[in-house]
Amino acid sequence: MASKKPNAKAATVKAQKVTYIYTKLALPYAQTLLRLWDKGLMIDNRPDAENALKTIGYFRLLIYMRHFQSNTAPRNFYPRSKFSSIVALYNFDREIRLLTLNAIEKLEVALRTAIINPLAELHTPHWYLDMSHFDDEIKYHGVIGKIIQGAGKEGHTKRGLAMIHYYDKYHSPVLPPIWLVCEKLSFGVLSRFFEALRIDRRRIVGRYIWSYPEHLLVSWFHSLANLRNICAHQDRLWNNPITGFPPATHKTYSIDFTNPTSFYSRAVVIQLLMRELGLNGWWRDSLLALLASCAHVDPRKHLGFPGGWNTRPVWT
Incomplete structure (x- = not known):
């Protein structure tokens, strides 16, 4: 059977993909607010709106604006949409990032x-x-390379009094002792360090807390x-x-891992790890309060939290 010949026309179309010249201009705050007003957005506090554009930026706020706009051109705002609501949504996202960083910091210190x-x-x-404490030579040298980069003698005078x-x-x-080395490693490197250990060593480290x-x-x-x-x-x-x-997935709590791309599944991981630090109640209560703080956030749709999530066994 003869092979099918390539579609020359399709190949030509692909090769001749149309691109454009970017002609959009940066606008002063006043003109930006006027354009948003023309699209139906209420500028309910002009000084605050101008300050938000000045300190946060139009481009960073744009993705939050989309929540209040039609999906079709010319993307007008829904009736009664306010600029302050956009900032409130942005601030919610900022607060949940900060809360998550706070929790991960505690887990990072515990892992260290x-x-x-x-x-x-x-x-x-x-x-x-x-x-001999590591799984294989490649992983070992990868870890040592990161240690030398973070805690090696070269440049040690810039790494604090203990290193000096x-x-x-x-x-x-x-190289310095393990307690000084680990203080110079990021959470990402620590996680790879942990993975690189021999399985019996990983068990010793893991069971120290978890x-x-x-x-x-x-x-x-x-x-x-x-x-x-990300945060x-x-x-x-x-x-x-x-x-x-x-x-x-943790088998006991498999229902809580059904959406692996959601923030919720990672919030569950934090909860499980926090449990054995004695901080699971703090994490749960902080999330409850934050999720209730912004009327424009749908926890199920926007973050993957199921209804009644805080009553599930993993959260109690």
Whole structure:
């Protein structure tokens, strides 16, 4: 059977994709507000609106404006839409990012301590220099490379008094003890450090604080490190699927992991990890209060929270 010949016409159309010259201009605040007014947006407090455009920016607010606009050209605003409502929605997204960062910071500190204490007590403060504690050579050298980058002697005078003290006083070992090293590693690197350990070492580290299987902890720490970066770089949590590093499902709470791209599934991971830090009630109550604080937020549609989520077993 002869192979089908390529569609020359389709190939030509693809090759001749039409592009345009960008001609949009940056406008002063007053003109921007006038354009929004012409599209039906109520400018209910002009000084506050101008200050928001000045300090937040039109482009950053634009994605929140879409919630109040028609999907069809010319994208007029729905009746009674207010500029203050757009800012309120933006502020909600900002507050949930800050709350999430606050929670992840607590978990990051706990993971750092779990990597430091038990293996240093069982072995030495420089146990990480022994490759036998790691899963394979490639992962080991990857970890050591990050450690040298964050805690190596070169540039140590810019890394704090503790690092200066170590390199000024000691010539061996060539790198500082694990507690000083871990203080210089990001959450993302810590999560990869944890994954790189031999499985029996991961179990020792994980069980120092948590009761979950090590494979779940590997997945959850990667997922939260990705979430932390989203929050730290002011990306959206509101109405924005999270496609990177979906958290592995806990069998007991499988119903809470049915939407792996949702913020909710990651909020559940935080809740499960917080439980054994004694902070699960703080996280649940903070979310409840925040979700109720903005009338323009639909927790189910915009963040993946199911109805009655706070009464489910994972949250009690």
